[in-house]
Amino acid sequence: RQPDDSLRYAMKWDGEWHITYEVFRDLGIAFAAVLVLIYVLVVGWFQSFLTPLIIMAAIPFSLVGILPAHGLLNAFFTATSMIGFIAGAGIVVRNSIILVDFIELRLKEGMPLDRAVIDAGAVRFRPMLLTAAAVVVGSAVILFDPIFQGLAVALMAGEIASLALSRVTVPIVYYMANKHLATKHEGTDL
Template identity: 60%
Template sequence: VDDYVEADQVKYVFAVDRAKAALAGIPSEEIVNTLRMALEGTKVGLVHIPQEKSPVHIVLRLPLAERTGLEHIGEIGLRTNTGGIVQLSELLTIEQTVQDKAIYHKNQKPVVYVIADVGGPGAEQAESPVYGVLGVGKKLEDYRPLEGYKIEQYYASQPWLEDKIAMKWDGEWQITYETFRDMGMAFAVAMLLIYLLIVGQFQSFLTPVIIMAPIPLTLIGILPGHWLTGSYFTATSMIGFIALAGIIVRNSILLVDFIQLQERAGVGLFDAVIKAGAIRTRPIVLTAAALMVGAFVIILDPIFQGLAVSLLFGVGASTLLTLIVIPVLYFHMSGRQRTPLEPSAEPVSGDGETARPAREPIGTVTA
C-alpha cells in the first residue's frame, strides 16, 4: 500500500546580497549564472567523437560530491572589478524552508491518492480487484478518525461535500464497474432485439417469453462452475453469459417451432410436445457438446478462463433444463391461453414431409 502524501523536503533559497555585490562590482546576473552552472551545469561547447554520429555537449558543473552540500558551493570564487577574488558565500544569503507539496485534484475536488495491489495468501489468483475492495471496505466500516464520524465509501460516484474525509474507490474498481455496467446495458439491448425478432417470426407476444425463459437458467451452471473451478466471475465470464443467451434461444426455437409444426399437422398438443422432446434432443445435445469441447480448450487460459467456464458449465446445465422447461412451459401456457392451431391445407407429418390427403372415390364399380 502506498499513497501520494509527500513528506517534508528541505528547500534552500539563495538570495543575492545586492549591496555587497555592488561594492564588489559583480552583477547579480553573473552571480546567478555562476550558481546555476555549479548546480545544474552549463553547456560550454561541443566535442566531436569519431565513434558518435552526433556531437556531444560539453557541460561544465561541480562534481557530484561537491554539489550535494552547501559547504563547497560557498567556496566558489568570483573576480571583482578590482581584480580580487571574493567567495560566493559572501554575496549570498541562504534561507532554509520546506518544499511546496503537490496538491492533486479530480473533478475540481482535492484528493489524496492511495494505491495498492492485492497481496497475502491467494493473491496470485485474485484476478479481479472487487474482492480486495470488499475486504478493505469491511475494515473501513469499523475505523473512526479523531473526529469520531464514520468514513463514507463511494463505489460509483464521487463525494459531494468536502467537510469530512470520504473514500472513493477508483482505478481498476472503476474500470470493472464501468465494464459490467456497459455489458449489462448491452445485454438488455440484446434481449430486446432477440424478443423483437422472435415476435416477428412467430407473430406472438407470448411465444418469445417461453423461448427466452431458459436464459436465466444458464446461471445455474455458470455460478457453481466458477465455484468448482476456483475461478472469479470476471468480465470474460459476463461475455460468456451474454453469448449463451443466443445459443439457448436457438435451442428453444427448435423445440417450439417443431411443436407448432406438429400442431398444424393435426397432432394434439400433448403428443406434439412429447415428439418435440424426443426428435429435437439429438441436434440440441450435439450442438451443446460441440460448444463444450471448444470451450474446454481455453479453460486453462488465465485471461479467458472465465469465458470458458461460463460456456462449459452454462451450456451443459441450460441445455438439460431447456429440454424440460420449454416443453412444460409451452404445454401449460399454450393449453390455457389459446386454442390448438387448426390443421392447414397441407398438413405436415411427424418426419417433416408434407402429407397429402387421400383422394375420395369418384364412383363405384360393380362386377
Template identity: 60%
Template sequence: RETPGVVDVDWVVEDDRKTVDLVVQKERAALRGVSTEQIAQTLRISLGGMDVGVLHAGNDKDPVKIRVRLPQAQRSSLRDLDGIFVQSQGMGSLTTRLRAGEMIPLSELVKVEDKIQDKSIYRKDLRRVVYVTADVAGATESPVYAMLEMDKKIKQLKLPGGYGIEPLYTSPPSKEDRPAMKWDGEWQITFEVFRDLGTAFAVVLVIIYLLIVGWFQSFRTPLIMMISIPLSLVGIIPGHLIHGAFFTATSMIGMIALAGIMVRNSVLLIDFIQIRRDEGIELKQAIIESAAVRTRPIILTSGAVVIGSVIMLFDPIFQGLAISMIWGGVLSTVLTLVVVPLVYYIAEKKSA
C-alpha cells in the same frame, strides 16, 4: 494493511522535507560592490559547475567537456560558504569603487534560512485529493472483495467533529465541506466494463425478442423461449465456484454469447411443436414428439460449444468465458429440454 490480500499500501502525503534558502542581503552586497546576479552566478558555478570548453584528446571522435566546479569536499555543507569568494566590482560610491577587486566571502553577503519545502497538491475534477494506493495478491484476485472488507473498517472510523466517512463507488462526492472517500483505479475500470457489458446484454435480449416476435407473430411465445437464458445461470455460478474462479468480464461475455445459443435450442423445440400442431397433432403429443426429435440436434449443438470451450479453460484470461460456456451450456441444455416444453404446455393450456 490488515486486510487479507491487500499489499503494497501507500499514499501520496509527503513528509516534511527541510530545505535551505540562501537569501542575498542586498544592502550589504551593494555596499561591498557586489550584485545579486554575480552572487547567483558564483553559487551556480561553484556548486553546479559550468562548461568552459572542450578537449580533443588523441583519436577520440567525441570531444570531452571541460567543466569547472568545486571539489565535493568544498561544497558539501553550509560552512563551505566561507571558502567561496566573489569579487567586488567597485560599483556605487567612491568608497565602494576603492574596494574594487576585493575578494569577499559569500557567507558575508547571504543569509541562510531553514524552511519546509512546499508539498505537492493533487487534484482531480477540480477537487483536492489524497491518493491511497494498494495492490491485491494471493487468493484475492479482484479488488471488489478487498474493497468490501475494507469498507467495514472504514465505516467504523470516527473523525473529529462527529464526521464519518461514507465510501463512494461510482460518483465523486457532491460536497467539499467534509471528508469523503471514493474507490477508483481498477475498481472503476471493472465497474465501467460490467456496466457496458450489462447494457450490451440488455440490447441483445431486446433484439432476440424482436426477432422471435417477427418470426412467430406472438408476444408470449418469445418470452417462453427466452426462459433458457436465466437457466444458464444455474450452471454458470456453480461452475465458477467449482473451479474456484471469480466472475470476470470474460465470464460475462460468455454468458452473453450463450444467450443466443440457448434461445436457438428453445426455438428448435417450440417450432417443431407448432409445426406438428398445424398438422392436427394434439398439444401433449406434439410436445413429446418435439423432445424426442429435437433432443439430438440440441445436444450436438451444445456439445460442440462445450468441446470448443475446453481449450480456453486453462487460459488465465479466458478461463471465465470457458466456464460460462461449458457449465452454462450443459445445465441450460438439460433444463431447456424439460422446462421450456413444460412452460409452453402450461401457457397453452391456460389460453385454450
C-alpha cells in the same frame, strides 16, 4: 483527475474497481439490449407476443450452471464470464426456438398439443446435444487460460445446465401456456 501541481502526487484508490464497475454496467446494458432485440425478432418470426417469452424463459437456466461452476473451479466471475453468459444466451434461445418451432410444425400437421410437446423434447434433443457438445469441446481449449477461463467456464457450464433444464421446461411452459389459452377460447365459444 490529474493533480493541479505536477510536483504534488495524487493517488486514486478506486481506479481498478471503477473500471470493473463500468465494464459490468456496460455489459449489463448490452445484455438488456440483446434481450429486447431477441424478443422483437422472435415476435416477428412467430407472430406472437407470448411465444418469445416462453423461448427466453430458458436463459436464466444457464446461470444455474455458470455460478456454481465458477465456485467449483475457483474461478472469478470476470468480464469474460459475462461475455460467455451473453453468448450462451444466444445458443439457449436457438435451442428453445428449435423446440418451439418443432412443436408448432407438429401442431400444423394436426398432432395434439401434448403429443407435439413430447415429440419435440425427444426428437430435437440430438441437435441440442450436438450444439452443447461443440460448445463444450471448443471451450475446453481456453479453460486453463488465465484471461479467458471465465468465458470457457460460462460457456461450458451454461450450455450443460441449459441443455438439461431447457429441454424439459420449454416444452412444459409452452404446453401450459397454450393449454390455458385453448381452454380460455373454448369457454368463450359457449
